[in-house]
Every structure is written in structure tokens, then in C-alpha cells.
Amino acid sequence: xxxxxxxxxxxxxxxxxxxxxxxxxxxxxxxxxxxxxxxxxxxxxxxxxxxxxxxxxxxxxxxxxxxxxxxxxxxxxxxxxxxxxxxxxxxxxxxxxxxxxxxxxxxxxxxxxxxxxxxxxxxxxxxxxxxxxxxxxxxxxxxxxxxxxxxxxxxxxxxxxxxxxxxxxxxxxxxxxxxxxxxxxxxxxxxxxxxxxxxxxxxxxxxxxxxxxxxxxxxxxxxxxxxxxxxxxxxxxxxxxxxxxxxxxxxxxxxxxxxxxxxxxxxxxxxxxxxxxxxxxxxxxxxxxxxxxxxxxxxxxxxxxxxxxxxxxxxx
Ligand code: AKB
Numbered sequence: 001x002x003x004x005x006x007x008x009x010x011x012x013x014x015x016x017x018x019x020x021x022x023x024x025x026x027x028x029x030x031x032x033x034x035x036x037x038x039x040x041x042x043x044x045x046x047x048x049x050x051x052x053x054x055x056x057x058x059x060x061x062x063x064x065x066x067x068x069x070x071x072x073x074x075x076x077x078x079x080x081x082x083x084x085x086x087x088x089x090x091x092x093x094x095x096x097x098x099x100x101x102x103x104x105x106x107x108x109x110x111x112x113x114x115x116x117x118x119x120x121x122x123x124x125x126x127x128x129x130x131x132x133x134x135x136x137x138x139x140x141x142x143x144x145x146x147x148x149x150x151x152x153x154x155x156x157x158x159x160x161x162x163x164x165x166x167x168x169x170x171x172x173x174x175x176x177x178x179x180x181x182x183x184x185x186x187x188x189x190x191x192x193x194x195x196x197x198x199x200x201x202x203x204x205x206x207x208x209x210x211x212x213x214x215x216x217x218x219x220x221x222x223x224x225x226x227x228x229x230x231x232x233x234x235x236x237x238x239x240x241x242x243x244x245x246x247x248x249x250x251x252x253x254x255x256x257x258x259x260x261x262x263x264x265x266x267x268x269x270x271x272x273x274x275x276x277x278x279x280x281x282x283x284x285x286x287x288x289x290x291x292x293x294x295x296x297x298x299x300x301x302x303x304x305x306x307x308x309x310x311x312x313x314x315x316x
Contacts, residue, residue: 005031006069006110008054008097009076011040013180014116014173014219018073021220023047032067036076040178054097057104064109071112073223074101080120081272082182083143094146098153105163113165114227117151117239119212120144120184121169124278131280133241133287140278151238158237166226167239171283174303175216176310184275188213188252191265192307195256196315200264204272207250207265210281214244215298215306222294229292236287243283244296245303255304 005022009015010033023031023046034052038044048067053059054076063069076097083090104110122131123138139145147169157163172185179193180186187203188211194201214222222242226234247255253265288294298306 003030003071004067004069005071005073006052006060006063006067007031007033007073007075008052008060008101009035009074010049011035011037011043011178012075013175013178014170014216014223015073015075016040016043016178017175017216017220018075018223019043020046021224022073025224032063032069034063054100055093057100060100060104061109064104070110071114071227072101072104072110073114074098075116077116078143079181079183080141080143080275081184081186083141083146084271084275087142090142091146094143094150098150102153102157102163102165105165106157106161111164112227113163114223115150115154115165115167116223117147117167117169118143119169119171119279119283121148121151121239122278122280126280128281130282130284131241132284133236141275155238164231165237166234168222168226168242168288169239169283170219171212171214171243173214173216173219174307176307176314177216184272184279185211185213187249191249191252191256192304192311195260195263196308196311199260199262200266201253202266202268203249204268204270205249205276206269206273207267208248209273209276210246210248211276211279212243212246212281212283214242214296215303218244218296218298221297222288225294226288226292233292235291240288240291241283241285242288242294243285244298245300246282247300251300252304255300256308258301259304259308
């Protein structure tokens with residue numbers, strides 16, 4: 001019997017690209033995209049789509065039963081920067097949606113769950129270099145708190161109820177198809193758009209702020225790899241550290257200048273600087289590499305080339 005997949009939050013930055021890839025692998029009829037609104041027209045018009053409210057158990061259950069879903073990718077979340085503006089909304093969305101999906105699994109409506117965590121689970125007391133899988137975790141953002149608590153619940157549901165839940169701690173994700181919304185790492189996407197549109201960018205982080213990052217293709221590959229791995233290969237049921245590259249705003253600007261020599265960057269740090277300061281510079285993801293053979297492909301210059309090429313076509 002083929003797997004029937006529901007993606008919740010399919011209109012977002014990662015959800016949209018995941019939808020296309022999963023449809024390619026499993027077939028259009030086996031992948032149902034869903035979101036709270038019709039905002040992402042490409043997703044709405046590209047295949048099976050349903051309005052689903054991640055915070056409403058019944059709304060998800062109706063869709064699960066309608067399509068006989070067995071696997072859910074829960075991609076809806078409020079990210080770090082927006083979460084600081086709306087702390088209770090971030091808490092409600094991020095936690096209620098996770099409990100709804102875990103409880104659907106516990107009630108045996110579905111049998112497999114993907115839930116993304118983030119480098120935001122780490123905080124100012126975490127070692128910033130080569131941050132280990134198991135370390136001090138005192139997140140300072142609401143988003144980070146929800147992700148850390150969520151990780152504990154995922155592990156709990158695995159241990160107590162045998163729920164096959166799998167998770168990775170995403171770094172900042174760079175992509176050209178759908179814009180990210182409300183994250184601290186968003187500058188690394190905005191900078192390419194502004195480079196093409198106006199050949200300059202005012203960055204909301206300082207020049208030397210190093211953060212872990214990854215190209216979308218690698219992030220999608222990691223997501224599918226962990227979900228396709230044999231159940232006994234998944235040894236960590238909270239969430240896996242995941243890494244590709246790390247760079248600063250200055251380094252990304254220099255990479256852009258190789259293609260656009262007149263590109264200008266200026267710096268005007270805002271409240272997001274404090275969030276970035278509390279996150280690791282780079283990550284030790286040896287468990288993911290060992291347990292389910294994770295491997296990334298894209299380095300910074302390759303990302304720059306692909307981003308500029310694709311956005312050039314979009315804007316010109
Ligand atoms: C954010 O910046 O909030 C996200 C993340 C690192 O999880 N991109």
C-alpha cells in the first residue's frame with residue numbers, strides 16, 4: 001500500500017518545496033498540501049490542496065480521514081523574530097499543532113510524523129563552536145523554547161506510546177522559490193533578492209555574525225532521508241543536529257561580489273542581533289551523519305551562483 005502524506009504548512013518556505021519533492025517521489029495523488037490560507041497560489045493550484053488549521057485537532061483529523069493519510073509533515077510554525085513580537089501566539093501555534101499531530105498518531109489515525117526543530121533550541125550558555133548534540137540548552141526566544149519543549153514531547157511520545165516521530169534541528173535555510181517569514185536567518189535570503197533588485201542591502205545583523213546555514217535542496221534531502229531511513233536507524237527521537245555550512249553577512253556579501261562587483265552591503269543591527277548572538281556559530285552533526293548517513297552538498301559559492309541565477313530569471 002502506498003504512503004499517503006499530508007503536509008501542514010505547505011505554503012511556507014520549506015513546506016512548499018517539500019510538497020513538490022514529495023509529489024515527485026510518491027505521486028501527485030499521494031501528497032496532500034494544506035495550509036491555513038490560500039496565500040501561496042503556486043501550491044494551491046499545483047495539486048491536491050486543503051485548508052487545514054494546525055491548531056484545530058478536528059480540522060486535521062477530517063483531512064486525515066478524507067484521504068486516508070498515514071504520514072504527516074508538520075511544517076507550520078511561528079519563527080524566532082515574529083515569535084518575539086507575539087509570544088503567546090507563537091507558543092499556542094507551535095505547541096498546539098505539535099500536540100494535535102502527536103495525538104492523532106497516538107489515536108492511531110496516522111503512524112509517522114515529521115516535525116522540524118531548529119538551532120534555536122540552543123542559547124547563550126551553549127558552546128558556540130561545533131555545538132554537540134547533547135549540551136546545555138537554555139533558549140532565550142519563545143520560538144526556541146517551543147522547539148526545545150517540543151523535542152522533549154516527541155521523545156516522550158516515542159518512549160511512552162511508540163510513535164514514529166522524526167525530527168531535525170534546521171539551521172537557516174536559503175532558497176529562491178518561497179520567501180522565509182519571520183526568522184533571524186532571513187537576511188541570508190533577502191540579501192540575494194536585494195542584490196538582484198538594487199545591487200545593495202542593509203543587513204539587520206552585524207558583519208561578523210556567524211550562523212549555521214543550509215541550501216534548500218540539502219534541507220529537503222535531509223528531511224526525506226530521515227523519513228525514509230529504516231525505523232531502527234533513528235536512534236535520537238528528540239531531534240538531530242544537522243549542519244552544512246556556516247558564514248557571516250560579510251562572507252555572503254563577498255560571495256555575491258564575485259558576480260556583482262558593485263554590490264554594496266551596509267549594517268544596521270536590530271533586535272534580531274541579540275537572537276543571533278544566542279545561537280551557535282556552527283554545529284556538530286555527527287550523529288545524523290552516522291545514523292542515517294546525512295551528507296550535505298552545497299557550499300556558499302554554489303548557493304550564491306544558484307540564487308543569483310534563479311532570481312535573475314524571476315526579476316528580469
Ligand atoms: C529562524 O531564523 O527563526 C529560523 C530557524 C533558524 O529556525 N530560520
